[in-house]
Amino acid sequence: MNRCLIFSMLIILSVSLAGFKLDNAIVPKEEILSGGPPKDGIPALLEPKFVQPDQAKFLRPEDQVIGIKLKGEAKVYPIRILNWHEVVNDTVGGIPIAVTF
Amino acid sequence: MVYSRNVEGKLYTFGVSGRLYKSNVLLYDHQTESLWSQLKEMAIAGPLAGKRPEKLASDRTSWKAWKKEHPRTLILSTDTGHVRDYMVDPYEGYYRTLGIWFPVGKVRTDLSPKEMVLGIELSGKAKAYPISLLRKNPGVLRDKVGGKGIEIEISPDGEVAGVRDEQGQAIPSIFSYWFAWQAFHPETSVYKD
Structure with missing residues (x-):
């Protein structure tokens, strides 16, 4: 070039x-x-919903995830979903967090 | 990377600005429309320019490895309110921050630009661990960053299972392409066998 x-x-x-x-x-x-993409062309998640492990059928064992545990609460964010949203605004163990990818 | 949304006592929510700095995503906060650099870990423009969010320790690993350690974990649902095919990778075969035709300056040649590294920063010192090297050595790797002892745990199947300090406390780390890591940490050292 x-x-x-x-x-x-x-x-x-x-x-x-x-x-x-x-x-x-x-x-x-x-x-x-x-x-x-323009501003918000990739939509961040503001009100994320969660499922229990036995409901997470869409995940394969080897799928990559970002996991965090705060004050005894563990949550995990599949890269499959983060790929499309890049940011999840959430609260874990009472602590407000932004998971970024 | 995971950050606290509480910055100096105020709560923020974040969106995707559509802008990049050194090929890395810039977020913005809905409250002030300041731009935040993910890898610089700082607001770089707008009313909050110069503010640093607190970085929180998280694990980048496989679902299998995470579930084993945290059997009662909650999982982000695909019911996001948006219609997306989560079984498809929108960046398949293509680096998500659009490759390196965006200027990142001169790329250090220690590693190839798109080699994945685990980046750790402690006491102002940065160190990059090539993922390919970590994967080959399951067990616990003990090393020093910024004069402090660290441990990287690699599961038997080669996943990064935890990054901790000498006291066993989880410490923040990030998976990144080498070119992006070195653009934000020009003085980084690189772990070698």
Whole structure:
């Protein structure tokens, strides 16, 4: 890829950043780029529901998960689902958490 | 990575901004629309710029390994309110943060850019453990990061089953591509056999 093409690509990407205030960015603004999908194009989960292990038939033993245990409560977030949402806003053991992928 | 949503006494909820920094996802909070970098672990623009959320220890492992340790675990349901085919990987054959044609600067050549690493940061020192190396050595790997002892437990079938400090307390870690980890931790060391 030549330099000119990369430069034009960066311009196009930067223009599509309208919407978030970047004036006080603490990293170089030109390094904040559009990733393709628009804001909320990938929908974060705000009211996640949970099932018991015997109901989790969609999971295969080798499926990758992110698990967390806080104050005695264990919850697990399959990568299969995180792939499509990237963020789950939840509460575990009374502690408000964001699971990010 | 898992973060507390309580930042300096205020509660936030997070969405996906559609923006990237160094090829890594930028979240935003619905309350102030500040942008938060997942791997920089900090708000980088907006009213909360400079704030750091608390990182919480979590395990990235297989369902089998997690269920064995936590038989009463709850599992995030596929009933999410969104119509998605959760049996399909939207990023199949394609790195989810869109590959490295997005600028991440010069990539250190210690490992190949898309090699998966387990990244640990302690006392300001970062260390990357190539997953392929960990998988080959089931058992407990003892090492030091930032002068502190750590243990990485690898299950008999090669899954990362836990990352702990010397007192046995779980410590935060992340699975990441090498190029992304080194972009956010330019001084990182790399574990070798």
